[in-house]
Amino acid sequence: MLRSGRNLQILSKNLVRENLRLLSSTPQPAPKDVTKKPATEKKLxxxxxxxxxxxxxxxxGSTNTSQVFPYPDALTADQKETLQLLVDPTHKFFAEVNDAALNDREASVPEATTQGLRELGAFGLQAPTEYDGVGLNNTQYARLVEIVGGFDLAVGIFLGAHQSIGFKGITLFGNEEQKKKYLPRVATGEAFAAFCLTEPSSGSDANSIRSRAVLSPDGKHFILNGSKIWISNGGFAEIMTVFAQTPVTDPVTGETKDKVTAFIVERSFGGVTSGPPEKKMGIKCSNTAEVYYDNVPIPVENVLGGVGQGFKVAMNILNNGRFGMAAALSGTMKSSTKAAIQHATARVQFGRRIDSYGTIQEKLARMAMLHYVTESMAYMISSNMDKGSTDFQLEAAISKVFASEAAWTVTDEAIQILGGNGFMTANGLEKVLRDLRIFRIFEGTNDILRLFVALTGLQFAGGHLRQLQKALKSGNVGVILGEAAKRAKRTVGFSQTNSLAEVHPKLALQGQLTSKAVEGFGITVESLLVKYGKGILDEQFLLNRVASAAIDIYSNVVVLSRATRALNMNIPSASHEEMIARVWCNEALDRIQLNLTAVKSQSQLSNFTTMSQIAKEMCENGGLIQQNPLGI
Incomplete structure (x- = not known):
């Protein structure tokens, strides 16, 4: 379901670091699927x-609509029937049995609730049925995650830390013996799992991991020593996916270097201990603790995915689960919005219900739009994954950034609409806000993921640009003429192949303007690569605006696709969805223009330089520099 905390932040940061390293050498194409091969092994x-x-x-600057039009639906009739059988009891359990306020006060999940989750099959939703799991696909899983997110995010993390990351690596990379041994135990909730990566010394750089595992003299075990921090379920997990440095010898050169390896570690191996539960702002019933490894003997059979392949294992776990955050947070937004509407339609001020005032109407409309975008992203990505797509890492990263910020805004506005009532603990919104704060931090901070999106895209564009440069040098007439034709069309105002022809006629204008924004985005990217070259790595003010524009363009295409489907099918909410799509796209197009203009505006570039200097002076001073106006 939801993935847990800080321990995932390393991975996205490490991929950004690798992109930085590659780009600093020369612009490079992004791999079709970064999960297939670690970035460190890509040839320049x-x-x-x-x-x-x-x-x-x-x-x-081009559109490929194969994953966005038509809006995908990966469920068969049988899968929908199966899902319906699970939706009702899941909703009933979280509405009537799970007590979110009690979980928060006690900072734990009662055993009776845990047992109820076992009976629902909630601990093995995507584990294969042959290993006692429920066997859901990504889209089915997303729908159940949405329900959990609407009731209790902290329980969601308890569940997600167990299956979305805790034993996900066994599902993805485990051999048959490993799956038979471990999956039935964890899928049924007999034993709990955890994902153990983060360490006190390792933040952005996964290579700085100090936990180390070396082969025993008899070659039968790896001996693990080290510690991990901020591990969700770390206080009680019996089965852990642990990452540690191991010596790896190159068979060709004979050189030995440390590389990260993933291991399946059982607490019963001995030498595994945990610290006390961490005290946190939110998600309090989700156990978070340090885990220590003191000469832990790990059978060589418990290497996961191959010695030295830990980075690939971790990246696959991330890319196969990140979409679930958008699904869960769309459920959170739905609940927060419902609470706001119930209050707004009942509260009377100055002789009128407050939902009749423009200020409240604008808040509610924006809440609806943010939810619509988030939900649309979640199910578009999950459906594409179920259809076999492997090209979704940037979309998944965007969905995480967008969903975590949108859910915070929606819940904050719901509290504002409720006024003093929203600030009180009775209605539960203050708990939701506390639980939400971690989502912009974990699984890669949103700041890191924005850089990831920008740098991965620039790497891809850089490879294309370098190919064009080679064509110019070699005189490859076909490539040169093709590029010249595209640029000539741009110059006279004709789109290349960017018309979003699939958009419904009622949203044609928004489709056309979004198509032009795609071209403008491509031109901006190329100009940045030409102007800055490898120096673009140090221009994070610019990279952040490139990423923000990319997020807005993707959000436009997603809502246009979903609203088009609604209009084509003439579903009851079609006209409502059309209005949401039109307003969202119109406002997003303005933001896109502002961000693309900012990266070349002299006044904005000057502002960026000045802000950099302001920050440097503050850090040198150890705090704010300006004196109190009173001078005392």
Whole structure:
């Protein structure tokens, strides 16, 4: 379900670091699927590869609509029937049995609630049925996660730390013996799992992990020593996916280097202990603790995914689960919005219900739009994954950033609409806000993920640009003429192949303007690469605005696709969805223009330089520099 805390932040940061390293050498194409091979092993002279990712192609100024139109639906009739059988009891359990306020006060999940979750099959939703799991696909899973997110995010993290990351690596990389041994125990909730990566010394750089595992003299065990911090379920997990440095010898050169390896570690191996539960702002019933490893003997059979392949294992776990955050937080937004509407339609001030005032109406409309975008992203990505797509890492990162910020805004506005009532603990919104704060931090901070989106896209565009440069040098007439034709069309105002023809006629204007924004985005990316070269790595003011524009363009395409489907099918909410899509796109287009203008505006560039200097002076001073106006 939801993935847990700080321990995932390393991975996205590490991929950004690798992109920085690669870009600093020369612009490179992004891999079709970064989960297939660690970035450290990418050769710099590889030719640009094609990608079906909409966001990746966005950086070339072109549209690839294969994953966005028509709005995907991966469920068969049988899968929908199965899902319906699970939705009702799950909703009933969280509405009537689980007590979110009690969980928060006690900072734990009662055993009776845990047992109820076991009976629902909640601990093994995506584990294969042959290993006693429920066997849901990503879209089915997203729908159940949405329900949990609408009631109790902290319990969601308890569940998600167990299955979305805790034993996900066994599902993805485990051999048959490993799956048979461990999956039935964790899928049924007999034993709990945890994902153990973060350490006191390792923040952005996964290579700085100090936990170390070396082969025993008899070659039968790896001996693990080290510690991990902020591990969700760390206080009681019996089965852990642990990452540690191991010596790896290159068979060709004979050189030995440390590489990260993933291990399946049982607490019963001995030498595994945990610290006391951490005290946190929110998600209090989710156990978070340090875990220590003192000469833990790990059978060589428990290496997961191969010695030295830990980075690949971790990245696959991330890319296969991140969409669930958007699904869960769309459920949170739905609940917060409902609470706001119930209050707004009952509260009377100055002789009128407050929902009749424009200020409240604007808040509610924006809450609806943010929810619509988030929900649309979640199910678009999950459906594409179920159809076999492997090109979704940028879309998944965007969905995490967007969902975590949107849910915070929606819940904060709901509290504002409720006024003093929203600030009180009785209605539960203050708990939701506390629980939400971690979502902009974990699984890669939103700041890191914005850089990840920008740098991965720039790497892809850089490979394309380098190919064009080679064509110019070699005199490849076909490539040169093709590029010249595209640029000539841009100059006279004709779109290349960017018309979003699939958009419903009622939203045609928004489709056309979004298509033009795609072209403008591509031109901006190319100009940045030409102007800054490898120096773009140090221009984070610019990278952040590139990422924000990319997020807005993707959000436009997602809502246009979903609203188009609603209009084509003439579903009851079609006209309502059309209004949401129109307003959202119109406002997003303004933001896109502002961000793309900012990266080349002299006044904005001057402001960025000045802000950098302000921050440097503050840090040198150890705090704010200006004196109190009273001078005392």
């Amino acid at each position: 002279d590889k030719k640009p590869v094609k990608s079906s990712s909409f966001v990746m192609n966005l950086f070339l």
